[in-house]
Amino acid sequence: MHVVVKVLVFCATIILACHMATNSSLYRKSVFFFKGLSEFTRNGFQKAARNFQTSDLDGDISGLSYMITGANSGIGRSTALSLAGKGATVHIVCRNSTRGEEAKQDIVSQTGNDKVQLHLLDISKPRDVIKFADDFVKSDQQLDVLVNNAGTMVNQRELTEDGLERNFATNTLGTYLLSTELLPALEKSSDPKVVTVSSGGMYLMKLDSENFQFERCSFSGDMVYAQNKRQQVVMTRKWAESNEKVKFYTMHPGWADTPAVQQSMPDFHARLESRLRTPAQGADTIVWLCIAKGMTNGAFYQDRQAVAQHLTMAWTQSTTEEENLFMTRLEQVASRFRSN
Numbered sequence: 001m002h003v004v005v006k007v008l009v010f011c012a013t014i015i016l017a018c019h020m021a022t023n024s025s026l027y028r029k030s031v032f033f034f035k036g037l038s039e040f041t042r043n044g045f046q047k048a049a050r051n052f053q054t055s056d057l058d059g060d061i062s063g064l065s066y067m068i069t070g071a072n073s074g075i076g077r078s079t080a081l082s083l084a085g086k087g088a089t090v091h092i093v094c095r096n097s098t099r100g101e102e103a104k105q106d107i108v109s110q111t112g113n114d115k116v117q118l119h120l121l122d123i124s125k126p127r128d129v130i131k132f133a134d135d136f137v138k139s140d141q142q143l144d145v146l147v148n149n150a151g152t153m154v155n156q157r158e159l160t161e162d163g164l165e166r167n168f169a170t171n172t173l174g175t176y177l178l179s180t181e182l183l184p185a186l187e188k189s190s191d192p193k194v195v196t197v198s199s200g201g202m203y204l205m206k207l208d209s210e211n212f213q214f215e216r217c218s219f220s221g222d223m224v225y226a227q228n229k230r231q232q233v234v235m236t237r238k239w240a241e242s243n244e245k246v247k248f249y250t251m252h253p254g255w256a257d258t259p260a261v262q263q264s265m266p267d268f269h270a271r272l273e274s275r276l277r278t279p280a281q282g283a284d285t286i287v288w289l290c291i292a293k294g295m296t297n298g299a300f301y302q303d304r305q306a307v308a309q310h311l312t313m314a315w316t317q318s319t320t321e322e323e324n325l326f327m328t329r330l331e332q333v334a335s336r337f338r339s340n
């Protein structure tokens, strides 16, 4: 073997050994950050956008009905604005009446579309989510696409009034309950979809199938958030495998300048502010998944492309048994709230 090749093989072996020895956390963070700098920024979006087909968004959606959670702010608001601008019926789901009403009025006045309905719901309250979805199903209103966009990153361990860790209650359980409870409405559509706004942060975590309350480890808001976002990706893939009627997708919006990033990640925001995407750039792939045809069911999308669900050599893959256990445990938590 040529001496240069021998040296390269030796170096690669050392790097791999070090990587395995450090439980891959530092490796994952480094690879994630460098990937982010080249792909998740505004420049990354502009580079990817050179390959976008504008005709993908030409379809007539004026007869369709979309529901978007967390639509009063950031990426969700931009999504609602785009869909309303194309004449669709848009149900915006917000937890605060003042912020929700302001968003509704602004979307109606910017688009001239008055088919915008505001619903008040705190996604972190499981009984409220179930009641809201059941009432919506009973009302027999049309629903073609649900966009699970509402999300949070709470940096201290905090419990909701139901005793649930707040990030889990919002990001994982809220998404799970709203999606499953709305299935009877979605299944009446001719092309139903559930689009869940996950995050590239999920690349940092392997699925934890059972530790939903994060009480058995030191608490770090960004890692709990990353775990929730991994859980969204796994539940979406499992739904896609088991539901024959509805199509399910997750996506990463890239790094966009929104209140969530400003408030929950102030250091990250200060360092990268000039390189962050606009909310509309972050929303682009959500709008595309809502309108375009021919996407891969169960896949994770970034900039209109299905992308890998794991970083190379990051050891984040889970087994089928681990994923099935996760779905069973999650349903066990959900069913506690369904029965009372």
Ligand SMILES: NC(=O)c1ccc[n+]([C@@H]2O[C@H](COP(=O)([O-])OP(=O)(O)OC[C@H]3O[C@@H](n4cnc5c(N)ncnc54)[C@H](OP(=O)(O)O)[C@@H]3O)[C@@H](O)[C@H]2O)c1
Residues within 6 Å of the ligand: 069, 070, 071, 072, 073, 074, 075, 076, 093, 094, 095, 096, 099, 121, 122, 123, 124, 125, 148, 149, 150, 151, 152, 170, 197, 198, 199, 200, 252, 253, 254, 255, 256, 257, 258, 259, 260, 261, 282
């Ligand atoms: N921005 C990024 O770089 C980035 C990157 C990856 C993933 N994401 C994901 O993108 C999604 C949208 O976030 P964003 O960046 O656009 O932030 P944002 O502007 O702060 O929007 C978050 C939205 O979620 C709502 N929300 C939070 N908790 C809720 C609850 N318990 N019930 C109902 N609504 C709730 C917020 O309502 P209030 O206004 O009432 O708080 C707000 O409308 C999130 O799922 C986030 O994880 C964002």
